Amino acid sequence: MFENIASNRRKTxxxxxxxIVFIAALGYAVGIYIDYRFGISGAYSILFMIFALIIAVAVxxxxxxxxxxxxxxxxxxxxxxxxxxxxVYYMVEGLSIAAGLPMPKxxxxxxxxxxxxxxxxxxxNSAVALTRxxxxxxxxxxxxxxxxxxLSHIKNYDILLGAIVIVLVGMVTIIxxxxxxxxxxxxxxxxxxxSSGGGLFNIIFLAAGxxxxxxxxxxxxIIRFAVSRQREYLADSNxxxxxxxxxxxxxxxxxxxxxxxxxxxxxATEHMFIASPFGKNTKVAFSGLFNTHPPVAERIKxxxxxxxxxxxxxxxxxxxxxxxx
Amino acid sequence: MLAAIxxxxxxxxxxxxxxxxxxxxxxxxxxxxxxxxxxxxxQIDVQLRKRYDLIPNLVETVKGYAAHERETLEKVxxxxxxxxxxxxxxxxxxxxxxxxxxxxxxxxxxxQYPNLKADxxxxxxxxxxxxxxxxxxxARQFYNDSVLQxxxxxxxxxxxxxxxxxxxxxxxxxEIEEPAARGPVKVQF
Numbered sequence: 001m002f003e004n005i006a007s008n009r010r011k012t013x014x015x016x017x018x019x020i021v022f023i024a025a026l027g028y029a030v031g032i033y034i035d036y037r038f039g040i041s042g043a044y045s046i047l048f049m050i051f052a053l054i055i056a057v058a059v060x061x062x063x064x065x066x067x068x069x070x071x072x073x074x075x076x077x078x079x080x081x082x083x084x085x086x087x088v089y090y091m092v093e094g095l096s097i098a099a100g101l102p103m104p105k106x107x108x109x110x111x112x113x114x115x116x117x118x119x120x121x122x123x124x125n126s127a128v129a130l131t132r133x134x135x136x137x138x139x140x141x142x143x144x145x146x147x148x149x150x151l152s153h154i155k156n157y158d159i160l161l162g163a164i165v166i167v168l169v170g171m172v173t174i175i176x177x178x179x180x181x182x183x184x185x186x187x188x189x190x191x192x193x194x195s196s197g198g199g200l201f202n203i204i205f206l207a208a209g210x211x212x213x214x215x216x217x218x219x220x221x222i223i224r225f226a227v228s229r230q231r232e233y234l235a236d237s238n239x240x241x242x243x244x245x246x247x248x249x250x251x252x253x254x255x256x257x258x259x260x261x262x263x264x265x266x267x268a269t270e271h272m273f274i275a276s277p278f279g280k281n282t283k284v285a286f287s288g289l290f291n292t293h294p295p296v297a298e299r300i301k302x303x304x305x306x307x308x309x310x311x312x313x314x315x316x317x318x319x320x321x322x323x324x325x
Numbered sequence: 326m327l328a329a330i331x332x333x334x335x336x337x338x339x340x341x342x343x344x345x346x347x348x349x350x351x352x353x354x355x356x357x358x359x360x361x362x363x364x365x366x367x368q369i370d371v372q373l374r375k376r377y378d379l380i381p382n383l384v385e386t387v388k389g390y391a392a393h394e395r396e397t398l399e400k401v402x403x404x405x406x407x408x409x410x411x412x413x414x415x416x417x418x419x420x421x422x423x424x425x426x427x428x429x430x431x432x433x434x435x436x437q438y439p440n441l442k443a444d445x446x447x448x449x450x451x452x453x454x455x456x457x458x459x460x461x462x463x464a465r466q467f468y469n470d471s472v473l474q475x476x477x478x479x480x481x482x483x484x485x486x487x488x489x490x491x492x493x494x495x496x497x498x499x500e501i502e503e504p505a506a507r508g509p510v511k512v513q514f
Contacts, residue, residue, distance in 0.1 A: 086452060086456065090456035090459065090460070093456075093460060094456075094459050094460045094462070094463040095463060097368050097372075097460055097463045097464045097467055098463035098464070098466045098467050099467070100361070100364075100365065100467050100471075244466070
C-alpha cells in the first residue's frame with residue numbers, strides 16, 4: 001500500500017512537470033510565431049515562454065488545491081449533511097473510522113444511473129460522491145461495499161492523481177482545441193490575405209495542428225498510464241477488507257453494471273468512477289484503447305473468490321431486487 | 326598493505342551503519358503502530374462519549390411513556406456509569422457490552438408502548454443510537470486491527486529485540502462479549 005502512495009505521488013509530480021513543459025513550449029511556439037509574423041526579432045518568444053511558464057506553474061498549484069472542487073462541480077455533485085442523508089452519512093462515517101481515515105465530505109449526484117467516485121488532494125481534504133440511483137437501488141451491505149471501495153481510493157492517494165489528471169489534461173485538451181481553431185481555421189485564412197509569408201506559416205501551423213490532433217491519443221495514453229486498471233482491483237480488495245464482506249461490493253457491482261450511466265461524466269472524468277459512467281454503449285471510438293476500467297465481470301469474479309461465496313446473490317435475486325425498487 | 330587493513334574496516338563500518346539504519350526503521354515502525362492504537366482508541370472514545378450523552382436523554386423520554394420499566398432504565402444508567410468510570414480497555418469493553426445489551430432490552434421493551442414508538446424524539450434518538458452503535462463496531466475493528474499489527478510486530482523478529490529493551494508490552498483487544506450471542510436467550514413473560 002505504501003508503494004502505491006509513493007507511486008501515485010511520483011506520477012502526480014511527473015504529470016505536473018509534463019504539463020508545465022508543454023505549456024512553456026506552447027508559449028515559446030506562439031512567441032516565435034508572433035516574432036515572425038510582425039517582424040519583431042527575438043524578444044517575444046522568450047517573453048511568451050516565461051509568461052506561459054508562470055501561468056503553468058500557477059495553474060498547477062491551483063489545480064493541486066482546487067481540483068476536487070472543479071471535479072465535483074463538473075459532475076454537478078451537491079454536498080449533503082447528516083440530517084439530509086442520515087443513512088449514507090452514518091455509513092461513510094463508520095467506514096472511514098474502520099479505515100482509519102478522517103471523515104470525508106459526502107456528496108450526492110442527482111442522477112438515476114448507479115455510480116460513485118471519490119476525489120480530493122489528501123485524506124484530510126477528500127470527498128465521496130454517490131449518485132441518487134446508487135443510494136436508492138443498493139441495500140446497506142452493497143452500499144457499504146461501494147463506499148469502502150471509494151475510501152480505499154482516498155487511502156491510496158488515487159484521488160489526488162485522478163483530480164490532477166482531470167484538470168491538467170483537460171486544460172491541455174482545451175488549449176489544443178483553441179489553438180487549432182484560431183491558427184488553422186481562423187487566423188490562417190486572414191493571414192494569407194494580409195501578410196506576406198502567410199502561406200508558409202499556414203503550412204507550418206497545419207503541421208502543428210496535425211501534431212495536436214495526434215496528441216489526443218498520447219493524452220489518452222497518459223491517462224491510462226496514470227490510472228492503471230490495477231488500482232481498481234486494489235481498491236476492490238482493500239474495500240472488502242474494510243467491510244469484511246466482499247459479497248457486498250460484488251453484488252453492488254452486478255447491479256451497477258446494469259445501469260451505470262452518468263450524464264455529466266466525460267472522457268476526462270471517466271476514470272475516477274467506480275464503473276464506467278458510459279455504461280456499455282461508450283461515447284468514445286476505439287473504446288478498448290481508452291478503457292480506464294477493468295472488465296466488471298473480472299472484478300466480480302475476484303471478489304467472489306475472496307468471499308468464499310458467502311452472501312453472494314444469484315442473478316435472479318439481483319434482478320428481483322432491482323424490480324422491487 | 327594499507328588496503329588489506331582498510332577494506333575490512335570499511336566493510337565493518339558499512340555493516341554497522343546499515344544495522345543502525347535498519348534498527349531505526351524497526352523502532353520507528355513500532356512507534357508508528359503504537360501511536361495508531363492510541364489514535365484508534367480515541368476514535369472509540371469519541372463514539373462512546375456520544376453515546377453517553379444520548380443515554381440520559383433517552384431514559385427521560387422513555388420514562389415519560391413507560392414509567393414502570395424502572396428496572397430496565399436503571400440498568401441502562403448503571404451500565405453507562407460503569408463505562409464512564411472504566412479505567413482499562415478490559416473494563417471499558419465489559420461496560421460497553423453491558424450498555425449495548427441493556428439498550429437492546431430497552432428497545433425490546435419499548436415495542437410494547439405504541440405511544441413511545443410513535444414519539445418523534447424517541448425514533449430520532451433510536452436512529453442516532455443505531456448509527457453510533459455501528460460506528461463503535463467499526464472503531465473497534467480499526468482498534469483491534471491496529472493492536473494485532475502492533476502485537477505481531479513486537480512479538481516477531483526483529484521487533485521482539487526492541488520490545489524487551491524499550492519495554493513495549495502487548496496491548497489488549499477490545500473484545501465483544503455479548504452474552505446473548507454466547508448462550509441461549511432467556512425469555513421472560
